[in-house]
Amino acid sequence: MTTTIAPAPAQERRSDRSEPQHVDVLVVGAGVSGIGAAHHLRERFPDRSFVILDAQDNRGGTWWTHRYPGVRSDSDLFTYGYRFKPWRGPSIAAGEEILGYLDEVIAEDDLAGHIRYHHRVTAASWSTENRRWTVEVTRGDTGEQLRFITDFLWMCQGYYNHTRPHRPHWEGxxxxxxxxxxxxxxxxxxxxxxxxxxxxxxxxxxxxxxxxxxxxxxxxxxxxxxxxxxxxxxxxxxxxxxxxxxxxxxxxxxxxxxxxxxxxxxxxxxxxxxxxxxxxxxxxxxxxxxxxxxxxxxxxxxxxxxxxxxxxxxxxxxxxxxxxxxxxxxxxxxxxxxxxxxxxxxxxxxxxxxxxxxxATGFDLSAFGDVDFSVDGEPVAFPERVTWRGIMISGVPNMAYVFGYFRHSWTLRVDLVCDLVIRMLTLMQDRGATMVVPTLRPEDAGMQLRPWSDPENFNAGYVLRSQHVLFKQGDREPWTHMLEHAQEAEILPKADLEDGTLVYR
CATH class of the missing domain: 3.50.50.60 (FAD/NAD(P)-binding domain)
Known part of the structure; x- marks a missing residue:
């Protein structure tokens, strides 16, 4: 495949330094999820610093990497578009139209200077003593090894490997x-x-x-x-x-x-x-x-x-x-x-x-972009962890992620997740907390663990063949996910952030 790589903008090149760069919030992924998260950060915390890292050479995630003829959304754009940004085109839109829509959000929110392309995150390590993540990054266009330090890590990298599609081998x-x-x-x-x-x-x-x-x-x-x-x-x-x-x-x-x-x-x-x-x-x-x-x-x-x-x-x-x-x-x-x-x-x-x-055989799911995570020097084995409302992971501090819907438009959940994360960051600020970690309560100790996706609920091939690399869910709230949009639209805005499942320090 022939790919034309555009040179990094001068503003981006100037901001890259060999010494660690600290930001209040580090967003991984400049697709629909990451741009949505950045909008909410700008709107609610205008004084906090943030950077968006993306391994690709441009914005858009799926809409940038998928360039086959006719590529389009199979969700309507009134729900695939953001709640805060009216969609003015046809209900079903081509990839180029969606990229244009994202470009408008980037321009209106002045996000371009916050995005670092060619930046592939390889490892993230949390220090409880320092209350910070250290994130290792490889810059793809130069090979330079970079390091970012952040108080809060927001994973918005999507759910599959952009560079390695699922390719079955057939006889002959x-x-x-x-x-x-x-x-x-x-x-x-x-x-x-x-x-x-x-x-x-x-x-x-x-x-x-x-x-x-x-x-x-x-x-x-x-x-x-x-x-x-x-x-x-x-x-x-x-x-x-x-x-x-x-x-x-x-x-x-x-x-x-x-x-x-x-x-x-x-x-x-x-x-x-x-x-x-x-x-x-x-x-x-x-x-x-x-x-x-x-x-x-x-x-x-x-x-x-x-x-x-x-x-x-x-x-x-x-x-x-x-x-x-x-x-x-x-x-x-x-x-x-x-x-x-x-x-x-x-x-x-x-x-x-x-x-x-x-x-057209699809893709394989990727657990948080295949980044190597560790907490206080111990590697994080995600298949042994449990999700908290499909937004955080048990035992992993100061890290949230965005995962959309399978049946509904992905972005309907982006807005809901962003609302909750912003509410949680506000609560931390009000309490003077520097750390929040989802933690199983004593009454959750014997909880039945279930696969990431129940095959009776959703059994697409890319889900079933990737269950072994993904985290689990429990048999009760808030340790479940894969709910329908109608349920979460009621549950997430009212979710109790002080019920004991989130431990603040």
């Missing part, structure tokens, strides 16, 4: 004469004109990519081992069209649409638990009229799991189904037996011809 790949690419590492000069493409996978990436490349390719085949659920909403909510035609202020439109979309997805979440068969029927029947006549919907679009045990893929205006109707794309539901010189042979014996194979 070495003899395939074509090209195999992963969407996360899309070649900038890849020309698909007139090519036969096989996209392995059936999730959101495949559903986004296929309509975009079908326009130029000879044919695109989606090769899936098992189907996914799909939903085909309009590109822009009809309510947004109505409100904008009435010249309603954009911040009103944003809030109204944010509530409307939240209500819709809260209802889908409720049905997925209380009436999964009813939701399955709704999803199947909403797709049926959009598919080619005689299409085998039971074989190609009926998943093995109940609705929303994995994420529902969004195909705005049904563009994936349009590619199927026009004959530009097709679906093969089968297992891969082997790659051949000219394609892929599946379990039925059929050979699917291919000039290019796209492995």
């Amino acid at each position: 790949m070495d003899r395939f004469q074509g090209l195999v690419v992963h969407p996360q590492q899309w070649p900038e000069d890849l020309d698909l004109t007139g090519k036969r493409i096989v996209v392995i996978g059936s999730g959101s990436t495949a559903a986004t990519l296929i309509p975009a490349i079908a326009r130029e390719a000879e044919h695109v085949t989606m090769l899936q081992r098992s189907p996914s659920y799909f939903l085909a909403p309009p590109l822009t909510h009809e309510l947004a069209v109505t409100l904008r035609s009435l010249d309603i202020p954009e911040d009103w439109t944003h809030e109204i649409l944010r509530r409307a979309y939240s209500a819709e997805f809260n209802e889908l979440a409720r049905l997925s638990h209380e009436a999964p068969d009813e939701l399955h029927t709704f999803l199947m029947e909403s797709m049926r009229p959009l598919l080619p006549e005689g299409f085998d919907i039971d074989k190609h679009f009926t998943p093995r799991y109940r609705p929303w045990q994995q994420r529902i893929a969004i195909v705005p205006e049904g563009d994936l189904f349009a590619a199927l109707r026009e004959g530009k794309a097709s679906i093969v539901t089968d297992t891969i037996e082997t790659f051949t010189e000219t394609g892929i042979r599946v379990g039925s014996g059929e050979e699917v011809p291919a000039d290019v194979v796209v492995s």
